[in-house]
Amino acid sequence: MVRDMTTDSPTDNSKLQARRSFLRGGLAIGGAAAAAAATSGAALANGDPNILELKDWNQYPGDGVDARPYGAPSEFEEHVQRKSVPWLTADPISSVNFTPLHELDGIITPNGLCFERHHSGIAEVDPSEHRLMINGLVDKQLVFTMEDLMRFPRKNQINFLECAANSGMEWRGAQLNGCQFTHGMIHNVMYTGVPLKTLLEEAGLKGNAKWLLPEGADASGMTRSVPIEKALDDCLVAWKMNGEALRPEQGYPLRLVVPGWEGNMWVKWLRRIEVGDKPWHHREETSKYTDLMANGKARRFTWEMDVKSVITNPSPQAPLKHDKGFTVLSGVAWSGRGKVSRVDVSLDGGRNWQAARIDGPSIDKSMHRFYFDFDWDGSELLLQSRAIDSEGYVQPTKDALRAVRGENSIYHNNGIQTWHIKKDGTVENVEVS
Ligand SMILES: Nc1nc2c(c(=O)[nH]1)N[C@H]1C(S)=C(S)[C@@H](COP(=O)(O)O)O[C@H]1N2
Numbered sequence: 098m099v100r101d102m103t104t105d106s107p108t109d110n111s112k113l114q115a116r117r118s119f120l121r122g123g124l125a126i127g128g129a130a131a132a133a134a135a136t137s138g139a140a141l142a143n144g145d146p147n148i149l150e151l152k153d154w155n156q157y158p159g160d161g162v163d164a165r166p167y168g169a170p171s172e173f174e175e176h177v178q179r180k181s182v183p184w185l186t187a188d189p190i191s192s193v194n195f196t197p198l199h200e201l202d203g204i205i206t207p208n209g210l211c212f213e214r215h216h217s218g219i220a221e222v223d224p225s226e227h228r229l230m231i232n233g234l235v236d237k238q239l240v241f242t243m244e245d246l247m248r249f250p251r252k253n254q255i256n257f258l259e260c261a262a263n264s265g266m267e268w269r270g271a272q273l274n275g276c277q278f279t280h281g282m283i284h285n286v287m288y289t290g291v292p293l294k295t296l297l298e299e300a301g302l303k304g305n306a307k308w309l310l311p312e313g314a315d316a317s318g319m320t321r322s323v324p325i326e327k328a329l330d331d332c333l334v335a336w337k338m339n340g341e342a343l344r345p346e347q348g349y350p351l352r353l354v355v356p357g358w359e360g361n362m363w364v365k366w367l368r369r370i371e372v373g374d375k376p377w378h379h380r381e382e383t384s385k386y387t388d389l390m391a392n393g394k395a396r397r398f399t400w401e402m403d404v405k406s407v408i409t410n411p412s413p414q415a416p417l418k419h420d421k422g423f424t425v426l427s428g429v430a431w432s433g434r435g436k437v438s439r440v441d442v443s444l445d446g447g448r449n450w451q452a453a454r455i456d457g458p459s460i461d462k463s464m465h466r467f468y469f470d471f472d473w474d475g476s477e478l479l480l481q482s483r484a485i486d487s488e489g490y491v492q493p494t495k496d497a498l499r500a501v502r503g504e505n506s507i508y509h510n511n512g513i514q515t516w517h518i519k520k521d522g523t524v525e526n527v528e529v530s
């Protein structure tokens with residue numbers, strides 16, 4: 098149990114702010130709006146200074162257009178941060194931090210909040226000195242500058258990247274108190290780049306070309322074996338994320354996008370792609386990123402990230418701040434095998450299920466956003482979400498997962514998450530069986 102990381106406690110001020118904005122924008126929402134209006138009406142009768150008094154921003158002009166050449170979030174959003182779990186790794190150089198999923202909405206992860214996973218820290222690469230080499234079983238060995246790459250026909254793709262270790266700390270039981278920590282090794286970004294297929298065709302694949310070995314330019318020299326079928330299908334060599342250059346944390350100036358497959362294969366600071374006829378069996382696909390089964394054997398090359406979902410609001414870092422009544426529940430779902438076709442929500446630990454509403458774009462191998470609007474009766478709840486993908490795969494319970502995979506795994510935990518909602522609206526990470 099890691100209590101001290103739940104720092105996002107609501108202040109009275111933020112409660113007031115929430116009511117004010119609800120009143121301003123909420124007139125068409127019916128019963129819920131009426132309840133909120135009644136509260137605000139009482140505040141008004143007592144002389145709410147937020148209504149009666151002039152603020153600085155009402156009276157004095159603000160910064161001009163030259164003050165913020167590259168914008169940053171409001172200072173009131175300072176608590177919205179990537180966070181690490183101090184005891185998880187020995188040092189921050191080979192470590193991970195987590196996306197604050199409970200602070201986000203829609204499907205796109207803002208660039209500054211995308212979780213980071215580095216094996217040797219953030220490489221600061223000068224793009225003018227960066228090269229991408231393709232060698233091995235090709236007709237022509239090629240070297241590209243960044244300018245060379247940008248002359249190829251481009252493609253845009255929205256894809257989630259999930260580290261295979263996401264939720265890994267939860268394998269043996271509920272541990273971390275917040276969806277940021279249990280599920281935050283994921284981000285969902287629109288990438289711009291050139292299809293890997295185009296570059297491989299430029300080099301010309303030999304008949305026996307079956308595998309690729311992408312390699313990173315960071316000090317970890319990250320490598321993974323990628324089968325040629327995937328490379329020719331939907332992989333991208335990308336230099337933009339959400340419209341702007343990749344952030345250094347995400348592999349500036351170049352990274353591999355491997356849609357739906359485990360994050361480890363999305364090599365950052367991509368400098369070389371070797372073409373071979375068999376996998377290389379490197380560290381990241383033998384000692385790491387394999388799944389130790391109950392019989393002592395390890396599953397290998399488990400690339401696809403199976404269907405998964407989590408309720409982000411409410412959750413331990415985002416408790417319910419209102420009394421019983423109209424409640425908007427929200428969460429995210431994704432599948433490495435396609436689209437999410439349905440998300441069900443349970444209020445009673447998986448006994449009864451109701452369909453949630455998926456809202457926003459539904460894109461292959463992308464995050465989906467779901468909502469479930471319900472009338473909270475103020476009693477304790479055991480919230481769960483269960484996603485079903487376009488292949489018909491249903492997100493399993495943690496018990497079902499352990500029955501097949503045993504107790505030894507870290508990677509590929511897509512089990513159903515349970516949040517215990519208390520009567521006072523606080524939330525705890527629990528497991529039901
Ligand atoms: N060159 C290089 N590529 C890398 C890594 C790395 O340490 N070095 N980490 C990998 C792992 S384990 C993951 S989960 C993703 C994380 O991507 P992100 O930092 O954009 O979240 O990058 C992958 N690519």
Ligand SMILES: [Mo]
Pocket residue numbers: 214260261262360361
């Ligand atoms: Mo990872």
